[in-house]
Amino acid sequence: MNGDKHHDLFSELIAQHQSELYAYIFAIVRNWQDADDLFQDVCMVLWRKFETFRPGSSFFSWARQTAKLEVRNFLRRKKSSTYVNEQVLDVLAEMPIDARDDETKHYLAALRRCGKKLVSTDKQMLVFYYVENLGSRQIADRLDRPQSSVCNSLKRIHRWLLECVEKELKREEYLGGERND
Incomplete structure (x- = not known):
């Protein structure tokens, strides 16, 4: 896939699933600023890893897995007990939006x-x-x-x-x- 088509497909998929992805992140961190920052970070990681996405598979499932890892890393860095624990994060990651x-x-x-x-x-x-x-x-x-x-x-x-x-x-x-x- 050439660069323009690659970029267009990514942009289309992100636009199609951004509200679900943002809702997933916000449901875990419950803080608008943290959710905004994490959403941006997740989008950057998704773009860097987009070549690993298999067209025809579920973009949202793939993106949610990446978001789960980014949120988990954020929570570990933050070490804040006001956030959801790891078990709840795992359950949320497996739940459909x-x-x-x-x-x-x-x-x-x-x-x-x-x-x-x-x-x-x-x-x-x-x-x-x-x-x-x-x-x-x-x-x-x-x-x-x-x-x-x-x-x-x-x-x-x-x-x-x-x-x-x-x-x-x-x-x-x-x-x-x-x-x-």
Whole structure:
């Protein structure tokens, strides 16, 4: 493929998938500035590695894998406990972005069922973190708790939700279909 066609194909694919890719990055880092910087970094890496992309395969899957690695490296450099842990990053990397996808619907339904099982203080902490977009220090201030306690609680809640969702999905698969609760 000549240089112009190579560049045109890359530009077309990035334009087609930029919102999904940006949403994936932002869902993990939950900070606009970090997401902007990471998105730019990911695009640069994708361009450098574009010759490894196989035309006809899923560009978004390929790009998401690259984004996952870049985000993981960013999180390691940042070493900030307010970000999602590595296990959650792996789950997010494997999840399709399109909420209309059946697999995602099952996952979200299982996550809702698990969320209903959380005690109210854990639910409140998740609301602070994901809905109000507060960091661990801000949550600690609101709850009058040490920041380390909030970080440990968030990690525990994430780990529990991950395990619960996996169990729910296995149970659903075992029962042979969707649940209606």
